[in-house]
Amino acid sequence: MREKIRTIVAIVTGLWMVFMGSEGLSATPPPSPCVKTVVDRTGAQVCLPAAINRIVITCYGGASHEIALFGGSRKVVAQPSIDRFPLLAKIYENFVDVPDAGAFDNVNLETILALQPDVVFAGIVSPQGNQRIRTLGIPVVVLGIGRADIDNLLKEFTMVGGILGAEETAAALVAYWNDRLSLIRNRLASIPEEARKKVFYGTTGPPFRTEGGLWWGHHFIRAAGGINAAQEIKMRGGVTPEQLLLWNPDVIIITTNHSQNRQGSGMVGDIRNHPKYRNIAAVKNNAMFACPIGTFWWDRPSPEAILGILWLAKTLYPRQMEALSIKIETKRFFSRFYHYALSDAEFNAFFSTVGKVNP
Known part of the structure; x- marks a missing residue:
């Protein structure tokens, strides 16, 4: 099934590029109207459309897990393979057949373009790949992944939850983290x-x-x-x-x-x-x-x-x-x-x- 979907994506990509070329048009789709702005992990202001219905992920670092937890799993149209996370695939079955548009600096621009995402979630360690995606006119929200610290990760939860309209879930997750971190500090307070x-x-x-x-x-x-x-x-x-x-x-x-x-x-x-x-x-x-x-x-x-x-x-x-x-x-x-x-x-x-x- 996964190979069939990858084949379909490749065919659609080819047809899209041929059509654009035959019409003498730019392969970059017209940008969706900018309605709200978020500040990503790099400090950049990213302008997003009102509706986020199609998401591409080009990094590991828990991005798929964040988006799924905030109710966006069915909006993901491409992401790196989750073969190493069988339980995630069991909980969110629709992830199994999602195609891979590449990761980090090794991204497939034609595939991303054909999928017409409203937003791409990318990692902070791949500035070149992220910039290549921006040239398509697609908003790129950069996440902290391995360079995150606790404070920035909690801010990221709030940001991603807000993008997906899951503010209450994000607030609950942040509160849970803060509660458990406080529990650890209190239990270990007597250790110099x-x-x-x-x-x-x-x-x-x-x-x-x-x-x-x-x-x-x-x-x-x-x-x-x-x-x-x-x-x-x-x-x-x-x-x-x-x-x-x-x-x-x-x-x-x-x-x-x-x-x-x-x-x-x-x-x-x-x-x-x-x-x-x-x-x-x-x-x-x-x-x-x-x-x-x-x-x-x-x-x-x-x-x-x-x-x-x-x-x-x-x-x-x-x-x-x-x-x-x-x-x-x-x-x-x-x-x-x-x-x-x-x-x-x-x-x-x-x-x-x-x-x-x-x-």
């Missing part, structure tokens, strides 16, 4: 900064890459009450075994959102058995964990990322967070925001790469 767990967040490895103070991984750790071992590097970069030994983290967290790390528990085993890492505190104490995956990676920015922050807080400080049930919290979140009754088996599958569950 010098006693907080030092966490290393591995985005690939070994050999490792990680995220410093200007990327989401840092804010993920800080929101959970930890200290980012790599905060000094600011952006992203490689980490030698010698540097990791100098940092000597109490806990190592492995993301599963890179192809190298699909089986997080296997990566934990690789670290444990690597002779260069055996003297690191996290290795000696077996404090290494792969991040769970729900409808999206729990360690990456999305509406669901607050569940990952709660999971990490409980992983780092099990005694202080003992009263919190990750299973109950997750089921309530799915019911309230996805309108989906999550089963025990589906919840347990979130932790299939983790190697340890603390529900």
Whole structure:
């Protein structure tokens, strides 16, 4: 079915371009009237039409999840493949056959043009691709994705909810986040900064890459009450075994959102058995964990990322967070925001790469 839809899109694209060329007209459709303006993650003012009925997404970073949660799933006419998120496809079945118009800087302008979207949601890390789409006369709303922090992510929820006419849902989501973040702060308030767990967040490895103070991984750790071992590097970069030994983290967290790390528990085993890492505190104490995956990676920015922050807080400080049930919290979140009754088996599958569950 998916291949059939992709074929249809390709045929329509070709016919559109031939027609435009035969008429001697510009391939850029006339812009829809500008009715409202939003400020995106880059600070740009983006003018939008009154009705948003056709949406193209050209990034990962939880964009599909935001739009779906705010009631826009059936308006999405193109997005990157969601094959890695089977539960998202189960909840929003119409996503399965949506064609792919490319991602980030590798976008297919002809396909996007033929789909005639009212708006394109794109990522902040692809300025060239985003500008190419703007030349078509289509509004581009840039999202923060991996460069988000907590404050900007909550502002993004409000913005996207407003674009889709879901202001009440956006306000409820922001309030939920603020409530749960406050819960973590209150539960951990008695732990002084010098006693907080030092966490290393591995985005690939070994050999490792990680995220410093200007990327989401840092804010993920800080929101959970930890200290980012790599905060000094600011952006992203490689980490030698010698540097990791100098940092000597109490806990190592492995993301599963890179192809190298699909089986997080296997990566934990690789670290444990690597002779260069055996003297690191996290290795000696077996404090290494792969991040769970729900409808999206729990360690990456999305509406669901607050569940990952709660999971990490409980992983780092099990005694202080003992009263919190990750299973109950997750089921309530799915019911309230996805309108989906999550089963025990589906919840347990979130932790299939983790190697340890603390529900």
